[in-house]
Every structure is written in C-alpha cells, then in structure tokens.
Amino acid sequence: MQAEDHVSCLKTDSLKTNGPCRVLVGVTGSVASLKLPILVSELLQLPKVDVKVVTTEHAKHFYNPEEVSVNIYSDNDEWEHWTQRSDPVLHIELRRWADLFVIAPLDANTLGKIANGICDNLLTCVVRAWDTSRPLLFCPAMNTAMWQHPVTAQQVSRLTEFGYVEIPCITKELVCGDKGKGGMAEVSTIVSVVQKYLQKADESSQNTHTSHPDIEPQST
Numbered sequence: 685m686q687a688e689d690h691v692s693c694l695k696t697d698s699l700k701t702n703g704p705c706r707v708l709v710g711v712t713g714s715v716a717s718l719k720l721p722i723l724v725s726e727l728l729q730l731p732k733v734d735v736k737v738v739t740t741e742h743a744k745h746f747y748n749p750e751e752v753s754v755n756i757y758s759d760n761d762e763w764e765h766w767t768q769r770s771d772p773v774l775h776i777e778l779r780r781w782a783d784l785f786v787i788a789p790l791d792a793n794t795l796g797k798i799a800n801g802i803c804d805n806l807l808t809c810v811v812r813a814w815d816t817s818r819p820l821l822f823c824p825a826m827n828t829a830m831w832q833h834p835v836t837a838q839q840v841s842r843l844t845e846f847g848y849v850e851i852p853c854i855t856k857e858l859v860c861g862d863k864g865k866g867g868m869a870e871v872s873t874i875v876s877v878v879q880k881y882l883q884k885a886d887e888s889s890q891n892t893h894t895s896h897p898d899i900e901p902q903s904t
C-alpha cells in the first residue's frame with residue numbers, strides 16, 4: 685500500500701466500531717528490534733486483532749520491513765502527508781486508531797524522552813498525545829550498564845506514575861556479549877500481556893457500552 689493511502693485510510697479506520705482490537709506496536713533503536721517481525725506475526729495470531737507499527741529512524745536498522753506484514757509508519761509519513769488544514773495529522777490519527785500501544789523494545793534514549801515529555805518524532809508524539817485511559821505497555825531493552833545507571837529506575841518509575849505498564853526486562857547474554865539484566869522480555873511474554881489488557885479493555889467496554897472514547901456520539 686502507498687504511504688499516502690495508508691495514512692488517509694487511518695482516518696476511516698478510526699471510525700469503525702465493534703471491529704478488531706487495534707494494537708499499535710512502537711519500535712525504537714535497540715537491537716531487540718530484530719524481533720519486530722516475530723512480534724507482529726504472533727500478535728496477529730490473537731483473535732480479532734489488527735496491528736500497525738510506528739518506528740523510530742534508528743529502529744529501522746534492525747529489521748527488514750519486507751518481513752513485517754502490516755503498515756509501518758515513520759517520521760517521513762508524518763511530515764510528507766501534511767500540507768494543508770484538511771490533511772490528517774498522523775500522530776493524532778494513530779492515537780485515535782489504537783486501542784493499545786505496546787513499545788517493544790523501548791530503548792534508553794526514548795525512555796528518557798518519554799519520561800521528560802519530549803516529543804520530537806512520530807513515536808514520541810503518539811505517546812505525548814496518548815489517551816491515558818487506554819493501555820500503554822513498554823518493554824525496556826538496553827545494555828546492562830545502561831540499565832544499572834540510576835537514571836533508568838527514575839525514568840521507569842516516571843512512566844509507571846503516568847499509568848503506563850512495564851513489561852520488565854530479563855537477564856540474559858546480550859547481543860553485545862555482556863551478561864546481565866537489560867534484555868527485552870520474551871515475545872511470548874509480551875504477547876500474553878497484550879492479550880490480557882485487550883481482554884480487560886473488551887470487558888470494560890461491554891460493561892460500560894462505550895465502544896471508543898473518541899467516537900462517542902456528541903450530545904446535542
């Protein structure tokens with residue numbers, strides 16, 4: 685699909701009710717982004733799930749987009765497709781579209797940005813505009829020395845204070861050869877946490893009969 689089409693179709697997609705659960709996967713410049721193709725393919729195995737990806741520029745070094753079967757959005761899409769008032773603003777369309785946002789992996793750089801409210805690319809703008817009543821899950825991934833730096837725990841706590849959910853990193857031999865904490869959670873763990881949160885969201889929408897906060901009919 686052409687980039688222009690997949691940007692404008694988001695606007696229509698976000699008007700769907702009772703459709704599949706919409707999972708937005710965020711991917712940042714950690715070597716764990718190698719796992720993006722398998723993460724997307726396993727999420728697509730969940731019943732009634734639609735997936736889209738938002739990537740940072742550095743994350744692109746780690747995966748082959750041809751191995752990812754869903755739309756991938758990046759900074760160029762944001763800037764190239766807005767020329768006039770009637771054009772969609774991509775980070776807003778993505779936050780409207782998504783029921784759940786999972787950032788896997790979340791590298792040290794983007795962790796620091798999110799903790800401080802910085803929004804200088806498409807992914808961090810989606811986070812900054814995120815509706816905090818919807819789940820935002822994050823999967824830190826970094827070298828053990830980076831993980832152990834005291835600023836990491838402060839920034840992770842800040843994200844949990846915002847209401848975001850940490851899927852903790854694991855201890856393993858990292859790609860750089862160091863052994864220790866900092867590896868991204870296993871894909872199977874991430875998928876099962878996503879599934880749990882989608883079920884919760886589904887149950888609460890059935891209880892309250894509100895299908896999507898952004899598209900509630902306006903009272904007159």
Ligand SMILES: Cc1cc2nc3c(=O)[nH]c(=O)nc-3n(C[C@H](O)[C@H](O)[C@H](O)COP(=O)(O)O)c2cc1C
Pocket residue numbers: 711712713714715716740741742743790791792793794825826827830
């Ligand atoms: C080969 C390679 C692997 C990297 N792996 C990680 C990593 O696992 N975690 C991390 O926090 N940073 C890692 N980095 C550093 C980030 O890519 C760098 O901080 C970058 O600016 C992140 O940009 P982004 O957050 O916009 O994606 C790695 C860099 C390279 C060159």
